[in-house]
Amino acid sequence: MTAWHALLPTPVLILLGGGLLAWQGSLQHETIHGHPTGHRWINDAIGFVPLSLWLPYRLYRRSHIAHHCATIITDPRYDPESRYRTVSRGLQQALAQLQSTLLGQIIFGPPICVVRSLLQETRRMVRAPVTVARHWLPHAIAVILVVLRLDHVGLGLVRYALCFVYPGIALTMVRSYVEHRADLDSPGRAASVEHGGLLGLVFLNNNLHAAHHERPSLAWYDLPTYHALNRQRFVDAGAPIYRGYGKVVRRFAFSAHDDMVHPLHRGGTV
Template identity: 55%
Template sequence: MTNEGALVLKQDRIEWPTIALAILIYGCWLAVTWCHALLPLCLTPVLGGWLIAWHNSLQHETIHRHPTGRRLIDGAIGAVPLSLWLPYSTYFRTHRAHHASRAITDPFEDPESRYLAHTQGGWGHILRAAEFLQSTLLGRLLLGPPITVGRFLVSELARGRKDPATLLRNWLPHLGASALVVAWLHLCGLGIGAYLLLFVYPGISLSLLRSFAEHRPAEAPEHRVAIVETRGPLGLLFLHNNLHAAHHELPGLAWYRLPAFYRQHRMRLLEANGGLLYRSYGELFRRFLFRPHDHLVHPDYGGHDTSPEIA
């Protein structure tokens, strides 16, 4: 990290905008779940999905030691399992490993890679079929949530066979906290099926929109991290993690400081990431709604060339 980068990180340890954001997200979630019966049915998945995706963005901030720099406090802020399916400790471990990896997108080295190695046999065919179904943006948004959750659960079962003690340490606190969330939903008269359909499903879908094009394989590791220059509501929803190359350069920089840092260093960041830039999520919709973003078998393991197309 540059000296300038180190200086940027010397900010106030209590990040009050992030604390205010956490209060807003949890307060709105409590209000929407409590008042769900009063809302128009068409509005519930919009609000519910937004809050689940926003909470996922908040969890991402807490993993990077925001808002206090104290792991127990930050973890307590982020660990409430509003989405029910992903243990916070597992997310913490895999995301920190993703940032530590020098082989981002490699299916064996990067735990957050969505790319596959070309494998033979029935399971290889199933994985490739599942990834093919979500290789377009439309498929990613509509089919990505169950595929993502299903693939994660299968990988957790495989991990449990190798290391059951660690799996239990991850899942027992998560299941206990999830039981409290479900108890609150029961108190609100919101069934678990309706909650999964109207809150969790659209929330995962929105989060997958952010991750759809943020990485691509490339020979140079720094060319694997994209930038989406969105503004307005989606930038706030993703807490500016769409400026992904900036986030990877300074993962300890608070979300509300990222836009100014990006504006100041835009040309240098684009030169460093090989120009892997999308002007907006509108561009992603125009280019990839019905067309695959890339080939999901990693080029180092039997795939085709996935050089990015820059408009």
Template identity: 50%
Template structure:
């Protein structure tokens, strides 16, 4: 298995990822500490970039990087710069998302933006209108963060209120992390938490929604559900080359800095496997979907058919890394 082979490699620490983590935390600390010296037009894009970059780093760490020791990796990923998303919840839901045979399923894929016909009807007219607006890239960028964060927190609150011990422990640990972040922001940096949410968190979530907007599409064959965005420019670095999403799903244990080279070497096979679901760039995604929906909100099968056979992978490996 590929993930087992990676664990046997001589590399114990992936230093490019360690350096990236130190850069992200250092940039975040500097931006928040010196926020008053920066004009808002500069603070917002820089703050959004750093918090979104941290989200990409967390995604990388979920897949077993940059060390062999999970506790070390978790410590690197744990600080909740976004405030709203507990790392452990992200880790669990994202690994569930990597069951490729269930990709886009509105019930089994935690990262699916599709709806079952029954859930769609329960939304009501206002809810359906909000979802339709988010079917366009512009709507996703403007409304998407409030919608995603709000629905996530509501679902988590229901688990906590229902007495789920696991949810309560998870949120207790997260609350400790949030308290540390807020102490730094308020007591050390003098930042109003509302300013931090508006200038850092909300636009950072919008940036990450650019990546997820067109990376999956409902299809009968699992391999044809995952897209590729080539020539990503600076966004490629922001997303740690997860824009090459079909390559990431084929090799989830591959570190971010090796992904472009592996993609170039295997491009023909990947494109053949995913049915040519390739966008030339994010400008191409914008041109196609800024004001037009990426797909219908209701899943074409209601749910992904459980008996659909998964095609042979490019290389045999588990759906998650280590």
């Protein structure tokens, strides 16, 4: 895609480039969960390539494992991948409003996500500089190699960010938008989007998120069977199930999925 970028219209480059980067993010997710091989060093080597530029693989691995091990999934005090906030005032409230609808998440979510992550890493650098260096130095070296590749094929960094990175993050956020809904009766229960179609392939079936959280070590190609066998049990447990992403778009394009302040923190500050 980078080699042929000059031959492709920008909308096509955005569609294919964003799809490829979202798919690579799904592949990284698989490597974190022990696939495609039984050897972590091979899986890490596959997942390490920083095509998205902004997120070190080791940091993503650390964050995602913490997400699965969180005491209360969706509570931002425990879950580093939570979309929820603990406060509803000032800048945090404004950002939460921007991300409350699916359309807002697609448009504003990528820069908000990247900036928040970088600010968190800046603060973490003060507390644990050695750990941060271990995450970022290998990543920075690999990013330099990616940038040299882009320079070699004449693809500017800004164009790459706009046609590959930004739409890749946005597409991933379409998947994650309805994955979890905070519920005090069943905290952080996972949702499923049953008919992912082509997006299901891009997401490597992580749209069947209830099945993934129940069996996180299950390979992507086994998730549909597991979901089908346990679908009624998920329904009985109250786990949201959407027929497809068309349903998600129609329902949430202009309507908020939930109050972006976590229910444990509504009505007060932490």
